[in-house]
Amino acid sequence: MATFLHSTRNKRLYPALHLAAHTGIRRGELAGLNWGDLDPSNARLSITRSRQAVRGVEAAVKTRTSRRCIDIDHTTLDTIGRWRRHVTKEGAHLTGPTPMFLNTNHRAPAPDSFSQLFTRSIFPNRPPVHQVSRPSTHTHASLLVAAGVPIKVVSERLGHAHPGFTMHTYQHILPEMGAGAARKFAQLIDTAGR
Helix, strand or coil: CHHHHHHCCCCCCHHHHHHHHHHCCCHHHHHHCEHHHEECCCCEEEECEEECCCCCCEEECCCCCCCEEEECCHHHHHHHHHHHHHHHHCCCCCCCCCECCCCCCCCCCCHHHHHHHHHHHHCCCCCCCCCCCCHHHHHHHHHHHHCCCCHHHHHHHHCCCCHHHHHHHCHHHHHHHHHHHHHHHHHHHHHHHC
């Protein structure tokens, strides 16, 4: 992911790719973000709507758990701040309901634009038919689970209805973690027995 982000840093919509990678939000949620959804003083982002690929229709997110606040790190907050200054210099008038990410015509890109940008960046010589499905969401979750972040926290960041769904989806990462837990438990017993 770090290599991908480094290689795409000069793309116009790099801030969107950065945000997706660091939060795991889906492309429709990314397309549905408005400036009013960002709380810079608390470094949080509210996910309340999603823009659909069909005719760019915007709607509330599907479930109660999909409606959520995500904490963001300060590097991501700085990246978004630089993006805001950039589009303001271009002449975009930004208010609370203005879409966060804008194309060169200062219109919100369709959710497919983010997928296409990702696919073109990863597979520059492949025909545009090949689409990679939700790469940032899966990578974000996989890295967090592998790092030992509790499943409930990962589930809440992704807006999953239940941590069990997250566990089931990312269980392939857990076997190695289970072996580590077994070793850690054995060390605890061994230490207590001395």
